[in-house]
Amino acid sequence: MSEPMIRLENVSKVFPGSEVPAVADLSFDVPEGEIVVLVGPSGCGKTTTLKMINRIIEPTSGSIRVAGMDAVGTEPHILRRQIGYVIQQTGLFPHRTIGQNIATVPKLLGWDKVRIEDRVAELIELVGLEVEMAERYPAELSGGQQQRVGVARALAADPPVLLMDEPFGAVDPIVRARLQDELLRLQERVKKTIVFVTHDIDEAIQLGDRVAILNIGGVLEQFGPPEQILRDPVNDFVAEFLGTDRGLKRLSLIPIREVALDTGPVVAPGDPISAAHHVAERYGVDWVAVGSRNDLYGWLPLDQLVEMQAIPTDGLIPFKTSLSVDGSLKEALDAVVSSHTRVAAVFDGDRYLGMLTAERISEEIVQ
DSSP states (O other): OOOOSEEEEEEEEOOTTOSSOSEEEEEEEEOTTOEEEEEOSTTSSHHHHHHHHTTSSOOSEEEEEETTEETTTSOHHHHGGGEEEEETTOOOOTTSOHHHHHTHHHHHTTOOHHHHHHHHHHHHHHTTOOGGGGGSOGGGSOHHHHHHHHHHHHHTTOOSEEEEESTTTTSOHHHHHHHHHHHHHHHHHHOOEEEEEESOHHHHHHHOSEEEEEETTTEEEEEEOHHHHHHSOSSHHHHHHHOTTHHHHHHTTSBGGGSOOBOOSEEOTTOBHHHHHHHHHHHTOSEEEEEETTEEEEEEEGGGSTTOSBOOSSSOBOOSOEEETTSBHHHHHHHHHTOTTSEEEEEETTEEEEEEEHHHHHHHHHO
16 A cells, blocks of 8 residues: 555644643654644644644654655755645735736746746636636735635645645635535645645535544544444534534535435326325325436426316426535535425436435434
8 A cells, every 4th residue: 555645643732831832752654635624622732743743843853745745854944845834814915916926836836937927827727716816916806816816825836735624614615615615626626635624514525524522732543434423423523513403514425426316206297196196195295296218397286186187298396406416415405405396316427316305314314
């Protein structure tokens, strides 16, 4: 097995004047190309751990390896060439343009002008900004835009490792959710090894390939994939930190495509009304969906079929929410509880695949 991109072994940090360690005997690996999220309450050593990885803070004991190098035994400036760093307030230079901010590290490394300009243009596009923003100053951008510039600057010299210290903590919830989605989209393209610090367990679950839950004093309580931690917390601290809704949190990690779908109470246009009553009775509902093969046109309550001879093709009620098979069971549950029919219709593009009910979703929570 190849060496992980980052390895911490028995790392501790005791600050001068303190008898209590900020980080205590911490060990974990960060595999190449994965996002590992450090999460826990204030005082658990998340940021201290991050800063020890790039030598802003020196560890008291233990070993840290980054990209095959002994971090403690490597000159800081050489180590940091392998690491991009993103902080909460972006740390952008206010007197420099966005392009100049992104170009900071390549200039220090002596890149030529054309190469720098090409890299700046590439990164501005990569993080979803308009090319003309390169000439603006940080104060002319929104908080979310500034944060994207911070990520672009960290990626400028194409380091294999990215350290992110609560990078989305200073923006409003809507922008934060958008930035989280964009980070995952970006990671699909750049495949960096990322250590991400947050105090928000929901953010950790959404972003992390693995999550490290830390306790006060930098004690590692549990480390693993978020789905595993949610399913089987190792102790009361972890269970309490995850929250009483950890079953619902698990739903956000389960793709709809991994769950068996039911065809649902579907009849075809032109079918006799008796067929509608038969299928509705079988499913225990007072409505039927109307479709054919891989199409779903809408639904009707049974009491609207009383005067009809056959299932109609018009006057159908559209399903309130159409779910993509690429969505999560959390999205499906939201669709179910807000629907008159109490089901969620699932599609792959325009192709109807089947339905999910609250009962079927609950079965996934208890597995």
